[in-house]
Amino acid sequence: MKLFGSVPSPYVRRIRMLLADTSYEFVNLNIFAEQDRATLIRLNPTRKIPMLVDGDQVIFDSGLIYRYLCQKLQLPALSWPQENQIILINAANDSLVELLICQRSGFDTNDDKLFFNLQRERVAEVLAVLEQQVRDQAFNDWNYAAICLYCLLDWIAFRNLWPLGSFPALQQFLSQNQQQPGVASSDPRQAG
Template identity: 50%
Template sequence: MKLVGSSMSPYVRRLRLFLEGKSFEFINLNIYSPEGREALARYTPAMKIPVLMDGEQTIYDSRAIHRYLVSTHFPETPMSWHQENLLSLIDAANDSYVILLLSKRSGIDTDADMLIANLQKERIERTLQLLEKSVASGELADWNYPAMCLFCLLDWISFRELEDLSRYTALNTFHQQHLTSPGVSDSDPRLVDA
């Protein structure tokens, strides 16, 4: 089984954490370098990571990959609809941060009052407020897939210095608590060649 991705991607890291202790090969690409893009194009026309390759089967998108892994190899308690919703909110915030980051890298002033940036910021604010409450009420207390996804988002925000999240006390405590969870230090994007 091969997981195609990048050590920088929070969507890939969540699957590395889920697969911690299992046998798989991690193919680490720099998806913005010419060579990385050429390699990526061999795995997916969508040009997005993660991609899973299991024998003849290829699966795109972290959510589908997680569902595939649970249904074929690593059965676990199915996620409740509430957990599915939490995951959708984590993904919504993550996608919005990616849009803001790529906009900045494209020379767009995301601090300006413009629709595309305002929509992302509003989504981020509202989803983080809800996630703060969810963590505070113990809904993400177990180290399961939704918790891994939230950790990867929070750690990536800190790694990329996207925002100061100190006002979210429960999210901060959650982030600190899981720095020692299985697989976290080995998949740290701050490590060279991680």
């Protein structure tokens, strides 16, 4: 199996952490560099990472990759509450990706514009809901939903995308899980 992605991407990192104890090849792409972008486009018309190549099969999207790996590696299927947790995490993650791309395109994402307001409102609301869920011990087990939350929060911290000061439970969740399998080896700060 080959996983194509980048080191900083939180969507890629969740799969790397999931596969921490599994043998596979990680192909690190810079999707904005010409040659790697050609690889991305050849394999995945959505032009997003990650994608997984297993023999002739190419699987797009971290959610589908999880389902594929569930079958292949007999991982536990997600419960409905876990699926909902991942939907929440993805909603904040997608909005932050959009805001980051807008910033890199030269926009001031703090402008009072509908698109930016919608993304910022979504991120603020979702983080508040996740803070409450962590307080309610809904993320106590180290399962795939917890991995997704860890990857979102650590990416926010790494890229300085959103102040986490008003979310003490989320900050504690991050510091409590630093020793989990695959966390250190997939840390974008360690990438050489």
